[in-house]
Amino acid sequence: MKIGLVGLGRMGAGIAERLRRAGHEVVGYDRNPAVSEVGSLAELAKSLTPPRVVWVMVPAGEATDGTLGELAGLAGAGDVLVDGGNSYYKDSMRWAKELSQRGIKFLDVGTSGGIWGLEIGFCLMAGGPRDAFETVEPILKTLAPEDGYAHVGPSGAGHFIKMVHNGIEYGMLQAYAEGFDLIQSSEFGVDLHQVASLWNHGSVVRSWLLELGERAFAKDPKLESLRGYVDDSGEGRWTVLDAVERGVAADVIAHALFRRFTSREENSFSMRVIAALRNEFGGHPVKPS
Secondary structure, eight states: OEEEEEOOSHHHHHHHHHHHHTTOEEEEEOSSTTTOSSSSHHHHHHTSOSSOEEEEOSOTTHHHHHHHHHHHHHOOTTOEEEEOSOOOHHHHHHHHHHHHTTTOEEEEEEEEOGGGHHHHOOEEEEESOHHHHHHHHHHHHHHSOTTOEEEEESTTHHHHHHHHHHHHHHHHHHHHHHHHHHHHTSSSOOOHHHHHHHHTTTOTTOOHHHHHHHHHHHHOTTOTTBOOOOOOOSHHHHHHHHHHHHTOOOHHHHHHHHHHHHHTTOOOHHHHHHHHHHHHHHOOOOOBO
8 A cells, every 4th residue: 555654753663664564655754854755744645646545643732633634634535544643532533523524534543562563563443434444454454463453443442442551551560660669679689680581481460561671670670770750641641531530440540640740759669660661662761860
């Protein structure tokens, strides 16, 4: 397929390269002219043959709204716009409704995989019209590992599932952080890299996140090179707010979110664990110690 891709940052660049390796033709646009292949969104639209597919991979909020708004003016009936960023699902529902009135199809695709997606594939959670999903399915199949993509429901469902996914991630990171904090505070002088490696061989807490913990502890056994300052990128807050709105108890996720707020006032070991793991899976920047 031929596809336009807007946003060539860490994940966008990985998406473009993975598609190209599989033989798809990608025309990329980025606000940074050093990496952009075309000079504008208008030029991007002209380079594609209707019905066009354009995948947007820019930060949620104003950047996504501005990009989709401009693309809406350039797209025609039958074109498919895909938002693969971490947008709030209610914003995606709004865009789906607005674009459908113009005959433009819209998919919200929650995308997980971080900086590792290029090599091992991205997990893709798609919401929107079934026919739009089927149009871009060759792209999704290329980007994902085996069984790593699905049509999860109507418009908004893709980003809703990704929001909850990231909320769960908050809780998992917090649990690992507290556990390793307890271990390092003991009198036993335990090798944390050894423990992370051990747990990844047959234990019930083995995971990819723990594999990344192995990497982090191998590079910096006490995580002394970074501060325990952990950002929150929005999805955790949205998950907690949505849980409140629906009356669903989400104690662990809420606690993990509030601990990130606390991290900005201290330099605890547990928060250094989370900062290190986020850097390993997503390339998220860390604060030097």
